[in-house]
Amino acid sequence: MEAIEEEKPSRRSVLDRLLQISAFGWGLSILYPIFAYFKIPPEGESVPTSIVAAKVNELQPNQGKVFRFGNAPAILVKTPGGEWKAFSAVCTHLQCTVQYRNDMQKIWCACHNGTFDMKGTNIAGPPPRPLEEFKVTTKGQDVIVSKA
C-alpha cells in the first residue's frame, strides 16, 4: 500500500514541479539577454586590403615604421639593401607590437626578446610562428602595402 502511494505523485508535488520548471524557464529568459549583452558586436567598418603605408622618401635604408593596417598594427621596413618589406607587427608570441632594430637589422619584440629576420621568420626567442608578410609596391611617391 505504501509503495503504491510513493509511486503516484501527489497533486502538490506535480504543481511544485511545474512551478520549478517555470521558475527555471523564467530565470533563463532573464539570464540569456544579459549573457548576450556581453558579446561585443562585430566591427562595422570593413578592413581594407591595401593601404598607403608611407611616402617613398620617408624611410632611409635600415629603417622601419609601424603603421595602422585596418584594425591592427603593421610594420614597414626599408632594408639596408634598399628593399621594401612589410609584415604584421603583432608578435606571434603574446601579441605585443614589434619594432625594427637597426643595430640588429632585424625585427625585434621588446616584451620577451623575440627576433624575426627580414623574411618574417622567427629566428630567436619565444615566438612560435613567423610574422605574416604583406606585399609592398610603390606607385609614384606612395608605398602601398596590401594583403597577399
Next chain:
Amino acid sequence: MVALKSKLTNWIHERFDFSYVQQFASEKKVPHFKGSFWYYFGGVSLFLFIVQVVTGILLLMYYQPGAGTAFESVHFIISKVQFGWLIRSIHSWSANLMVLSVFIHMFSVYFSKAFRKPRELIWYSGFILLVLTFAFGFSGYLLPWNTLSYFATKVGTEITAVVPVVGKPIMHLLRAGDDVTTATLTRFFGLHVAIFPAIFAVILSIHLLLIQVQGISEPESWKEYPIEKKKFMPFFPNFVMRDVLLWLIVLNVLAILAVYFPWELGHKADPFVSAPVGIKPEWYFLFMYESLKYFPAKIWKVDGEVVGVLLFGFAGLLWFLVPFWDNRTPKGLRNRLINYLGILVVLFIITMTIVSVK
C-alpha cells in the same frame, strides 16, 4: 542533493551560529488589515532599485562619458549591442517607476503616521533616500548627452544659482565650471555611478536595519485594540511570497513598457542650437517647474523665482521634519492637520503636474 544540502548547512553551523537570525526571521510578522496593501511599496521600491543597479552596471560595460563619446556610445548600445536597447530602456523605465513607487511609499507612510515616535529616524533616512532618488534621476538624465538632457541640466543647475549666498558656488560645483560642458558630464557620471550609489547604499542599509529592529509599523487604529484582535501575517514565507509575486509582476510591467515604449535617445546635444519647443523636465519635477511659472517677476523687492525656490526648500524641510512638529500623534491623539496637509500636498502635486503636461 538533499544530503549535500544538509552537509553544507552543518558545515556552516559548526562554524557560525546563525540561530538568532533564524529565530528573528521566524518571529518577523506584518500587520494584516485592509491597509496592508500599502506595505508592499517599500519592497517594490527596493526591487526597482536593484533593477537599477543591475541594468546600470550592464550599461557601464559600454557607456563612455565625454562630449564626443557619450551620445555615440548610448547609440551603439541601443543599435548594435544585443539586447542593449532592452537594458537601456528598462533602466529608464525602472528609474521612473522607482520614483513613482517611492512617492507612493512615502505618502502611505505619511498618512498612516508611521513616522511617529519611535520611528523618526526611519522617516528621516527615507526622506534622504527620496532626495537621493531625485539626484540619481537628475544626474542620470544628462548622461546620454542629448538635446533634452543638455538643456534640462542647464536649467536645473541654473535654478540652484537663485538661492542667496550659497547658490552660485553650488551651481559652479555641480557644473564643474560656469557652464554645462564635458566637465559637467564627467562630474555627473562620477556622481551617478559612484558617489550617489555609495551614499544610497549606506542610508538604505540604515533604513532597512532600523525597520528590522523596530518591526513593521502597526496602524494607528490598533492603539486601543486588545492583543487578540490584532491579526498578523508571518513575514516568512507568507509576506515574502506575496512580495516576490508582486516583484515578478513589476518586472513584467517593466518588460512590456521597455518593449512597446522604448526610451528614445533623441538628438545629440549641441550648445549652439536653440532649446527645442516644448522642453520640460522629467515628470517628477514638473510640479515644481510649473508652480515657479506662477510667481511674478518681482515680489516686493525680491525676484519671484528666489521666493519660489526658497518656498519649496522650506516646504521640503517641513515635510522632512514632520515627526518633529507633529506632537499630537505620539501622545495617541488624532492629528487631523497632518491628514489635511497631506491631502493638500498630494492634490497640489497632481494638479500642477496635470496642468504642466497639458
